[in-house]
Amino acid sequence: MPDVMTLVSPVDGSIYAERPIATEAEMNRVFRLARDAQKSWAKLPLETRIDYCLKALDAMLAMRPRIAEELTWQMGRPIRYTPFELNGVEQRTRHMAKIAAESLAPLDSGLEFGDHGAHRYISREPLGVVFVVAPWNYPYLTTVNSVMPALMAGNTVVLKHSDQTLLVAERFQDAFDAAGLPEGVFQHIVLSHDQTAAAIAGRKADMVAFTGSVAGGAAMERAAVGTFIAINLELGGKDPAYVRPDSKLDFAIENVADGAFFNSGQCCCGIERVYVHELVYDDFVAGLVDVTKKYVLGNPMDSAVTLGPMARARGAAMVREQIAAALRGGAVAHVDPKLFPFDREGTPYIAPQVLTSVNHQMAFMTEETFGPAVGIMKVRDDAEAVALMNDSKYGLTCSLWTEDLDAAEAIGRELETGTVFVNRCDYLDPALTWTGVRDTGRGAALSPLGFHGLTRPKSWYLRRAPV
Incomplete structure (x- = not known):
């Protein structure tokens, strides 16, 4: 030793x-x-x-x-x-x-x-x-x-x-x-x-x-x-977000992006999977991809940088492998890593990524990623979103994006999780208990x-x- x-x-x-x-x-x-x-x-x-x-x-x-x-x-x-x-x-x-x-x-x-x-x-x-x-x-x-x-x-x-x-x-x-x-x-x-x-x-x-x-x-x-x-x-966590059609979409996009990519995604309560109602799915994906491309990956000692390296190269390698496996399974990547010159194989520097055409047969949507990558799935209604959010071996937090707080509470009662956030994510309130x-x-x-x-x-x- x-x-x-x-x-x-x-x-x-x-x-x-x-x-x-x-x-x-x-x-x-x-x-x-x-x-x-x-x-x-x-x-x-x-x-x-x-x-x-x-x-x-x-x-x-x-x-x-x-x-x-x-x-x-x-x-x-x-x-x-x-x-x-x-x-x-x-x-x-x-x-x-x-x-x-x-x-x-x-x-x-x-x-x-x-x-x-x-x-x-x-x-x-x-x-x-x-x-x-x-x-x-x-x-x-x-x-x-x-x-x-x-x-x-x-x-x-x-x-x-x-x-x-x-x-x-x-x-x-x-x-x-x-x-x-x-x-x-x-x-x-x-x-x-x-x-x-x-x-x-x-x-x-x-x-x-x-x-x-x-x-x-x-x-x-x-x-x-x-x-x-x-x-x-x-x-661990594999925390989900559900975006309902009545949500303030720009607000949801901005905050889900932050919940997915802040700290290079290395947060137990970070957003790793998003379920979006079919009525707003296309607009949400386009908006999230646009926000993602605006991140600045680079040396974290530079005050202009908004996305630093992951803490360890082996963590970045695991994220890359999860993404690659999802792509082999039919997922679609929306962000070209070439937009981020600091992204280099074998280093902790990895570009943020948004994947669609994902499913729960992929490790990317079921295993903890703990990196700057998020998957998005289209859902028909609240019931399908609840079923997918609960389809996980984890359960730390989840977030609901909606203007209907009564509906949010009804959905939240069906979710198997430690904390239900409504119009917020990736946060810890000391007045609430932190559990899972x-x-x-x-x-x-x-x-x-x-x-x-x-x-x-x-x-x-x-x-x-x-x-």
Whole structure:
């Protein structure tokens, strides 16, 4: 096993960072410190824990220019966009701070009936040590979803970040150190996959919060077999959009394009398949193709670039193969890659693509693509759209584009998904819970339910002895 983790930048293929992988002794020390610090951390008033988190947020926001440049070099998102990931970090952290007291408040069950009524209530207790295993595609946003509420709830946290975004974990550490967090309350560590599995199997933590691939989620579950450790999994997606004939078409086109191509399509809730009513199908396809051709693919450090490279060349290769297989099966490509000179085989730079004449026998419409490519199918009515949207092993979000909100709610009740968006997509609202069905994972993040997933219920029955 290599003793160094290497981060290769998709911008130019250079080595951007290298960090030593923790030894077994170092790993044991980190988790032991977290365990030792947890009880005293949990005894602090909730307001104090929240204050530490808000101070860390302020410290992170002060690093915005540095973080933005590092993020572009690490995973390839254009520099014109990377400063704004911290906007979401701020929004989510402040919202979680706002709802923490209510979310963690005891559930008062009142007095027992009878002559000697007892007071009954259920409190929320921290789980202990939360092990956060974070991905690279939205490395600050996905991490904050678990780290901040875990700490507010009285847990300690050990963060293991993706090898593609090693520096993100260090910036979280810098922020919490600047906030003056007690030793052991928040730590980051560089681990291999095998070490991550060993930490879980060895019960070094009381919960694992994992965001990543379906295969990665399965590995988490295998490691946890027999340990009874709680695992929250946010995995893959093949998120659909349905454009009804009463939609504001220009608005739908603009937003579906953004939902499909932002972050080079590397978003678990990005739009990967679109079902369009036959009455507006031709106009929608023409409009989406026109918008797609206006993207600027290039070096993401250039402020004029709107589409950067994918984070890894192997990811781009998989997207190219999915497209090629669909074309062999009869799909029609509407965007000539030659319009994008930076598109080069064997590199992470790949042109955006729109395919029609696709079907659900193609992997392109059923397997996660996770790249800047989208397929469009014509449908006759709402019922056909619902059937196709539900024909997936995933279920994170879906979006409906219509002016009839009553119809949207009726359709939404038929959809098997974690979130229904109407006239919006590729978005996460911290007031709503982030969850999914089937291979998208299990558990919930954000909202009061996110706090519940990071705590355990404890029942209380208080009765005076009879006189």
